[in-house]
Amino acid sequence: METQFQSPSSLPLFFCMFFFIYLLAHFIVFRNWSPKIRPEASSCLISLAHGTPAVFLATRAIIADPNRGFASPNTNFQNLVLDYSVAYFLMDLLHYLVFSPSDLLFIGHHLATLFVFLTCRYLVGHGAFAILVLLILAEITSFCQNTWTLANARKGEIEFAAKLYAFLSPPFYVLYSIVRGILGPYFVYQMGFFYFTGAANSVIPKWVWVSWIVVVMGAISVSIMWIANLWVELYRERTGKVEKKLR
Numbered sequence: 001m002e003t004q005f006q007s008p009s010s011l012p013l014f015f016c017m018f019f020f021i022y023l024l025a026h027f028i029v030f031r032n033w034s035p036k037i038r039p040e041a042s043s044c045l046i047s048l049a050h051g052t053p054a055v056f057l058a059t060r061a062i063i064a065d066p067n068r069g070f071a072s073p074n075t076n077f078q079n080l081v082l083d084y085s086v087a088y089f090l091m092d093l094l095h096y097l098v099f100s101p102s103d104l105l106f107i108g109h110h111l112a113t114l115f116v117f118l119t120c121r122y123l124v125g126h127g128a129f130a131i132l133v134l135l136i137l138a139e140i141t142s143f144c145q146n147t148w149t150l151a152n153a154r155k156g157e158i159e160f161a162a163k164l165y166a167f168l169s170p171p172f173y174v175l176y177s178i179v180r181g182i183l184g185p186y187f188v189y190q191m192g193f194f195y196f197t198g199a200a201n202s203v204i205p206k207w208v209w210v211s212w213i214v215v216v217m218g219a220i221s222v223s224i225m226w227i228a229n230l231w232v233e234l235y236r237e238r239t240g241k242v243e244k245k246l247r
Contacts, residue, residue: 014087050088051142058132071200078128
């Protein structure tokens with residue numbers, strides 16, 4: 001595997017940025033919120049600071065590369081976006097280790113995601129096209145999901161939060177189901193089909209791309225189970241309200 005020039009890392013700078021946003025959220029933005037939900041709200045704020053910007057940055061990085069493909073070398077801009085996302089996941093991982101160390105599902109998710117991003121960015125220097133498309137699919141629902149999560153956290157205390165949660169739930173579930181249940185699996189199929197031909201083995205070792213496929217398929221499976229449970233809860237909630245009205 002030939003040596004690929006690595007652009008200077010922006011990871012420390014981006015990590016400091018997300019760390020500052022987290023502290024700002026915890027001690028200023030959400031200072032009047034209950035201490036029990038303040039950490040989760042702070043996590044949502046750094047997720048908002050990462051998600052939607054990451055979608056635009058990743059899209060721009062992909063379009064700007066005329067040689068984009070599953071085995072193409074990473075451009076400096078693509079590496080910048082990877083650093084941006086690695087910094088976010090490191091900060092959010094730190095949040096879970098400090099405030100929710102028993103939440104092994106999210107901790108495992110973040111560790112697996114970091115493995116994919118770090119190997120793409122610093123080990124093989126190729127394949128950012130595939131990883132950034134997956135990033136777009138993962139974060140395109142970020143704004144809606146984090147707003148929904150914040151509303152869910154306060155729906156028992158604030159009437160507007162309860163109404164916002166009820167309003168956002170159906171469209172958010174639909175969007176999430178389409179992205180994670182249809183678009184995501186379709187792209188992973190294309191990605192896997194290309195890599196299984198061996199066309200990328202000279203620049204991305206087999207164990208690396210196989211690991212990527214396994215991690216992504218696992219993440220998609222968990223996402224599908226999560227949204228399926230939310231659909232079931234919504235159905236029970238709505239049918240329960242209808243039954244009460246009929247009594």
